[in-house]
Amino acid sequence: MLAEIAVIGGSTGVGLAAGFFLQKYISAKQIGDSQDLAERIVTEARKEAEAFKKEVRVQAQDEIFAQKKELEQEIKAQESALKRQENRLQSKEERLEGKLEKVADKESRVVELEKRLIKQEKRLEEFEEELEHKADEHERKLQEISGLTVEEARENLMHEIESRTRHEAANMVRNIEMEAKESASKKAKEVLSLALQRYAGDYASEQTVTAVTLPSEDMKGRIIGREGRNIRALEAATGVDLIIDDTPETVVLSAFSPLRREVAKQALERLIHDGRIHPARIEDIVRKVEQEMDVKLRETGEQATFDVGVHGIHPDIVKLLGQLHYRTSFSQNVLQHSMEVAFLCGVMAAELGLDEKEAKRAGLLHDIGKAVDHEIEGPHAVIGADLAKKHGEHKAIVHAIAAHHEDVPPQSILANLVQAADSLSGARPGARKELLENYVKRLEELEGLATGFNGVSKAYAIQAGREIRVMVDADKVNDESTYMLCKDIAKKIENNMTYPGQIRVMVIREKRSVSYAK
Known part of the structure; x- marks a missing residue:
């Protein structure tokens, strides 16, 4: 039993020793394998790094090449733009040169025209002097023929122009007033007549007894x-x-x-x-x-x-x-x-x-x-x-x-x-009463105002002073002047007299020719 135990014990020790060495061998082997593996990994990593480095370098070269190409294209575009700009500037310079040549031509023509104008002005001055001389001579001859001085001729001319202008103005005023009266007078008469018709006032006015x-x-x-x-x-x-x-x-x-x-x-x-x-x-x-x-x-x-x-x-x-x-x-x-x-x-x-x-x-x-x-x-x-x-x-x-x-x-x-x-x-009739003396005095004043104008021969106040008829001398007053004379008389009556209602002014011009058969 002990022997078995001893044998078992001896075998167990051997086994332990063998296991230890086996374990050591395995560990050594594993360490060697690990070192190999590490070396292989390092080697592969170096290869991959070299490959990646090459790849990065290639990509960098490609990018550098692409950027270089783009820069070249941009430079070419800028060069072409500059060239076009240079062409435009050159064409503008050519046009400006052409315009400058035209301006120079125009300046030369203007100078020639100024010279011509100076010559023409001199001729005109000479011509004006000649005309003045002829006009003075003509005026002198006209004075000798007509027997009138310059002032007298000017007055006659102004008088003729004034008479023509007065004639035209009188016709214009008459036409305008006739057009206005056709509408305004009709409406005014309608309103006044309606007002009078609708009012029934007493004709016998009350008096204050004293x-x-x-x-x-x-x-x-x-x-x-x-x-x-x-x-x-x-x-x-x-x-x-x-x-x-x-x-x-x-x-x-x-x-x-x-x-x-x-x-x-x-x-x-x-x-x-x-x-x-x-x-x-x-x-x-x-x-x-x-x-x-x-x-x-x-x-x-x-x-x-x-x-x-x-x-x-x-x-x-x-x-x-x-x-x-x-x-x-x-x-x-x-x-x-x-x-x-x-x-x-x-x-x-x-x-x-x-x-x-x-x-x-x-x-x-x-x-x-x-x-x-x-x-x-x-x-x-x-x-x-x-x-x-x-x-x-x-x-x-x-x-x-x-x-x-x-x-x-x-x-x-x-x-x-x-x-x-x-x-x-x-x-209105019967509204007011006036003394006979005042009534006659007013009529005389009315006639006196009318006869104070040039060309008036007679004046008659009729209809209790509501109308005045003025007779003019046909040799002194023409048909056109009668209208202005009528307006002037009416204006003078308005400014110098006080009267109720209105006064009608009628100017009559009559031309009579008498001859006898013998």
Whole structure:
């Protein structure tokens, strides 16, 4: 057993030794194989590196070659572009050289032309001198033949040119005015005739009475009173002068203010009716009449605005409208005239498509200045415009009031409407009355203005001064000049006369030839 163990033990030791050496041999072999493998790997890696290096070198050479080729192509393209540019520059230089040659040719021709012009100028100067000399000689001969100096001949020529120009201008003006009148006159007549037809005004105008009828002659003494104390008290209270003369049963009231005359008239009538005439009673009656008159003025003004259809007027203006009831112009009641103008303005404004209410307002207020023109200096149109402006009226209304007598040039259709309506109201038959003396004086002035023109032989005012017929000398005035003469006469009448409506000017030229058969 031990032997077996010893044998087994001995064999085991041998086996271990053999295994160790075998293991060592195997390890050595493996190490040798690994070294060989490593050498082979290194060798292969070197071969691959050499191959890769060659490949990279080839690729680099290819890229260098390609870049070189591209650079060569770019250089060739740039060279070709530069060559083309050089060709273009060369062609431009050639063209410029050609142009320079042409310019040089032109300069040479210009120099030649300048020389020719200088020669021609010299010839012209010589020719002008010769012409001047001939003209002077010709003028001298003409003066000898005609017997006229240069100034006289020039005046004759200018006179002839002026007469021809006047003739042409007269024909042109006449044609233009005829064309304008064909349309404007027809429309204006339609509007005016319609306005007159639609207004039915009273032909009998109201007058302000300034005389008081007494029941008997004894009343004069009572009005005068003891030592004149009654008449002095009445005059002091009313501001009116009482004229007591030989006129039977009549006392005349004299004052510039028609309103004061009306107050004095009513107070005197009440005193006569009452019979108690003394200073205290006079003052009491006059005070009551003045208070009643203030109320009556306001009521009259309000009634006028209501009848016309105009509202929103300042109370002070309404009171002034009431005062117009006691004012007359050419014996025409001013308030009635203002209402008539307002109605005519409204009708014409409606026909023309304008503001009817504004036109009525301007027409009603156009103569408002006459209520105070005896207290304030200046034309009643300007006074009325200032009053209207002061009491807040629109500037168009103010301008229409100021311009209705052309104290201010009319600058609106409304102002022209008021002016036309004012003329219509004053010019209609029966509207106004004039004294015979003033009437004759106006006709004489009208005829005198017409006869003051050269070539007028006679002038006749007809139709109550609404028309003037002018006879001219046919030897002094030709057919064309009659038209301009007619316009000049009308213009002079407009500038020098005041008249209602319009005046027709007719110039008549007649040529008569008389011969006798023997």
